Amino acid sequence: MSEQSVPDFDIIVIGGGVVGCALMRRFALAGAKALLLEKGADILSGASKANSAILHTGFDAPPGSVEVACMQAGYKEYLEIYQRFSLPMLETGALVVAWNEEQLAQLDGIVAKAHENGVADVGPVSQADLRKAEPQLSEAALAAVSVPREFVIDPWSSPLAYLRQAVEMGAEYRFNTEVQSGEFDGESWQVSTSKGAFSARIVINCTGNQGDIVQRICTKPEFEIRPRKGQFLVYDKSASSLINAIILPVPTPTTKGVVLTKTIFGNLLLGPTAEEQEDREHAKVDHDMLQGLIDVGTKMLPDLPQHAVTATYAGLRPATEFKDYQIKAEAGKNWIGVNGIRSTGLTAALGIAAYVEQLCAETYPEAAKFSPPKAPVWPSMPMLAQHEPRAYQEGDGTEIICHCESVTRGDIERALSADIPAQSLGGLRRRTRVMMGRCNGFYCSAKVAKLTKGRIKPALAGGENDG
Numbered sequence: 001m002s003e004q005s006v007p008d009f010d011i012i013v014i015g016g017g018v019v020g021c022a023l024m025r026r027f028a029l030a031g032a033k034a035l036l037l038e039k040g041a042d043i044l045s046g047a048s049k050a051n052s053a054i055l056h057t058g059f060d061a062p063p064g065s066v067e068v069a070c071m072q073a074g075y076k077e078y079l080e081i082y083q084r085f086s087l088p089m090l091e092t093g094a095l096v097v098a099w100n101e102e103q104l105a106q107l108d109g110i111v112a113k114a115h116e117n118g119v120a121d122v123g124p125v126s127q128a129d130l131r132k133a134e135p136q137l138s139e140a141a142l143a144a145v146s147v148p149r150e151f152v153i154d155p156w157s158s159p160l161a162y163l164r165q166a167v168e169m170g171a172e173y174r175f176n177t178e179v180q181s182g183e184f185d186g187e188s189w190q191v192s193t194s195k196g197a198f199s200a201r202i203v204i205n206c207t208g209n210q211g212d213i214v215q216r217i218c219t220k221p222e223f224e225i226r227p228r229k230g231q232f233l234v235y236d237k238s239a240s241s242l243i244n245a246i247i248l249p250v251p252t253p254t255t256k257g258v259v260l261t262k263t264i265f266g267n268l269l270l271g272p273t274a275e276e277q278e279d280r281e282h283a284k285v286d287h288d289m290l291q292g293l294i295d296v297g298t299k300m301l302p303d304l305p306q307h308a309v310t311a312t313y314a315g316l317r318p319a320t321e322f323k324d325y326q327i328k329a330e331a332g333k334n335w336i337g338v339n340g341i342r343s344t345g346l347t348a349a350l351g352i353a354a355y356v357e358q359l360c361a362e363t364y365p366e367a368a369k370f371s372p373p374k375a376p377v378w379p380s381m382p383m384l385a386q387h388e389p390r391a392y393q394e395g396d397g398t399e400i401i402c403h404c405e406s407v408t409r410g411d412i413e414r415a416l417s418a419d420i421p422a423q424s425l426g427g428l429r430r431r432t433r434v435m436m437g438r439c440n441g442f443y444c445s446a447k448v449a450k451l452t453k454g455r456i457k458p459a460l461a462g463g464e465n466d467g
Contacts, residue, residue, distance in 0.1 A: 009172075010032040010202065011027045014179050014191075015038065027370075033171075036173040037198070054094075054152060057071075059119040059150075066325045071347050073348075073354055074348045075351070078153075082158070085157075085381050087157055097144045098142045103249075107124060110122075124146075140299065161381050167420060177195040181217060202335070202336070204335075206341070225339070229314055229317075230273055230317060234309065239307035243262065256343065258297070265384060285314050319340065415427075418431075423455075
């Protein structure tokens, strides 16, 4: 790039997961001209599309870590802004349950760590009180720790709200655009992609399971991504009455363990597993592992087999050899790596964005001088929560297309024509819940195919494609 040329953008964010969307929002609010580059057909095409959707307090995170600082900052900011986006929340609280004597001995340490992390309302729950709070739990439950401010949120509408706000304020995005290489001339980056080249003063890498590969564009990574697969089971909505709070396990050094939680959509979620694998792209559902997951769930909730499993899915978490997040600004290179963001990323995303903005200003003060920020625009998100009024209840004047999830034709048409429209079936499903109910699209796929003809790729035919 010549000395006279002006970069196309102030910031390029690589990776459209929840962290990338939160970063776009943060820098757009700061006045930066920002561009999101995502190789998938929509946001959340990678690790972020599969998680347990819990807003965590950070009670059990490593004390003093970047992770706990970002989690708690993100938690606080989310509570401050979610209603302005019309996002839902299910205030369930959580219980960390001990199922054997070894786990029982760890409960006092969990309480102590929570208090060290500033989560002062965490406390012990006796076996008798646990029985009263969760009468459907197995009698094998010995005691618990109460975490009153752990909540359930919408894991897909939240990051979409962040990016929508950024776009409303002038940010841009490119889907189906894979970053291939880049060159830094001492002042700006020229980033080459499958859809052409883009230039920016600063590049931020938050590509999840591709993090160490993309990091090599700038420098030799100091970490290695080690994908960890998590498989989940989604039970029919009738099963959600079996629990009141989120049921958390006593964590191990490698995983938070198997969780039982209501979803914001009215189902019951069981998972995840924790399986190391080398493949960074594909998270296959394994029948034997899922059967093992069912067995674990049944031991916790004896009546669980009376309710049907309506969906299974798997996701890959971008774990590294380190317990903490790997966030670093490369001195003199105008590049920030945001890596190793595991299952806590949904909660921490807003906090990570604030942390990276400060890191950017401190490390690259000249490059991080942006235009004066505009007044924030707050887009209102479509309501998908089971416990809140939906479009079909309020009467949007259109018929219901997906009866399992009560999705109207208006819901679908609005998602296809929004400022960030759904361009794939996966994107449409995450924006509306269409074809995500107990029949998995058996009854509505033909109507959805007709409504989406020429508007999503690949075209829907037979109900089997996801982007």
